[in-house]
Amino acid sequence: MQSHFIINDTPLSLYRYPISQSNRSLQAWDAADEYMLSYLEEQNLLNDDSNILVFNDSFGALSLNLLDWSTTVVSDSWVAHQGISENLTQNSLDAPKLTIADSLNPLPKATSIVLYKIPKSKALLTEQLIKIKETLQGNVTFIAAARAKDIHSSTLKVFEKYLGTTTTSLAVKKARLVFCQLDNQQQHSSPFPTIWPLENTNFHISNHANVFSREKLDLGARFFMEHLPKLHEDQTVIDLGCGNGVIGLTALSRQPKANITFVDESFMAIASAKENIEKNLPNGISQCQFTVNDCLSSFEANTADIVLCNPPFHQEQATTDHIAWQMLNDAHRVLKKGGELRMIGNRNLAYHIKLKRIFGGCKTIASNKKFVVLSARK
Ligand SMILES: C[S@@+](CC[C@H](N)C(=O)[O-])C[C@H]1O[C@@H](n2cnc3c(N)ncnc32)[C@H](O)[C@@H]1O
Known part of the structure; x- marks a missing residue:
């Protein structure tokens, strides 16, 4: 205590x-x-x-x-x-x-x-x-x-x-x-949200101030987007730790009939993800949900077909892997039997060890010098 x-x-x-x-x-x-x-x-x-x-x-x-x-x-x-x-x-x-x-x-x-x-x-x-x-x-x-x-x-x-x-x-x-003292006479307008074009698409990604990869596409996210699973119609997909929602947006653009839930613990991230679907894929908005949550703590077990995740490894100033542990454990609980967690991580974080403990094993989908994309099935 x-x-x-x-x-x-x-x-x-x-x-x-x-x-x-x-x-x-x-x-x-x-x-x-x-x-x-x-x-x-x-x-x-x-x-x-x-x-x-x-x-x-x-x-x-x-x-x-x-x-x-x-x-x-x-x-x-x-x-x-x-x-x-x-x-x-x-x-x-x-x-x-x-x-x-x-x-x-x-x-x-x-x-x-x-x-x-x-x-x-x-x-x-x-x-x-x-x-x-x-x-x-x-x-x-x-x-x-x-x-x-x-x-x-x-x-x-x-x-x-x-x-x-x-x-x-x-x-x-x-x-x-x-x-x-609040005595500076000069007024400043906010530079946020920042907006950048998503390469190889017509999409523009809007980012409130506290959102991850505010200025440009994250290198890990880029590699992850090249190795997302093929989705089927009506599948229930969770973009876990969605940030600006770039991963879920990409998944939805490839399978417009998927149902995507965007989850993050940042209110600004969830607001940005919502804006990014509304502006870039307005026809898909009715298939999307946007939820602030601590990992998937409020989600019911056995409800999702796919969880997509690019996890963080710090909480404010503290470097800790408890969020990654919680994300992977929650993903396992929330996935239906046979459902897939597809994730990316820095190679040195050795997520395969956690996945082995939680899912009993995993498959390497792709890797480069810095990142590895892993798949684990429940
Ligand atoms: C590495 S970023 C990935 C963002 C985005 N998916 C991308 O690939 O660009 C990790 C995200 O996890 C979110 N996050 C951190 N702790 C969380 C928690 N406890 N529950 C949900 N999301 C969390 C962060 O706010 C951040 O947006």
Whole structure:
């Protein structure tokens, strides 16, 4: 059990989500969360009228400590939304003043304090800062935080450019705070979604800020698209970890009578996948579903003919293979008997070992210097 003590001296038990993930040594909060909360208390920044806007809180370390105030927590991650809800439940906490919002919702205008956990993705940082500046004016206290080693001079320039005057704190336990005034007069419009043409097709792929391979086709996805299984009419196909949906889009273009479900844990990814089918294959939209989920945790067993997957290998800053494990285990559970998981991975990740454990074996469909495409049947 991982406990956390903070501003009002209330001990909280915080877990990473999903609870079953194998690397239990990873903590559900970091020194940047602690620093931001203790700074709020030391500087006496909260009063009865405070309206707090929290960004990118992974598992509730910030928001669970701010339940006495009107607080909105914004995250693009469905896993983070679940983590916050689960940790509320685990701690038997009621949260009538807490709103959990996704990254595509408008921001609440009545905000007095922004607590901003700096995300790994510079694109998401840019998008969120532009939106903050567009929505909030005047007397807003803005405090960002991250591990000191993740705050580069280029990061501070982004804050200067999109918000205004930026200063930093001393490092405490290897974390640092960033303070901004929203005083930059220049308005910036968002460069997102980015749009690129998909080679050898008439398709254009649109990508919200937090979407994988935002600028161009991923090399792995390109190789995977050359080695997708041949689909039959009416087959039920899942594009697992769909990102912008390029894999499912390609599958649907080759078999217009397939039913495709696009699944990702990023709200922006699911929004992009939907836009990409609507714009590129509008006649196919009625055969498609778009679902935010943690792998296939909400899917029924024995329901899919094919799962297509280009798995991730990190969760925010943490490099871990628990998502790949969960994706492959979920795929096995959700596939019908005889159904196929077709996946791609970097050669050095040795997914065939996991597939052997879960499916009892697998077949190599293709490989090159970097990638291998594998097929496993239930
Ligand atoms: C390597 S990218 C592949 C994206 C896209 N399929 C492609 O090939 O370009 C992996 C995707 O998995 C998603 N992902 C990460 N963790 C997830 C989870 N727990 N459940 C569902 N999707 C997840 C990421 O958001 C990302 O879009």
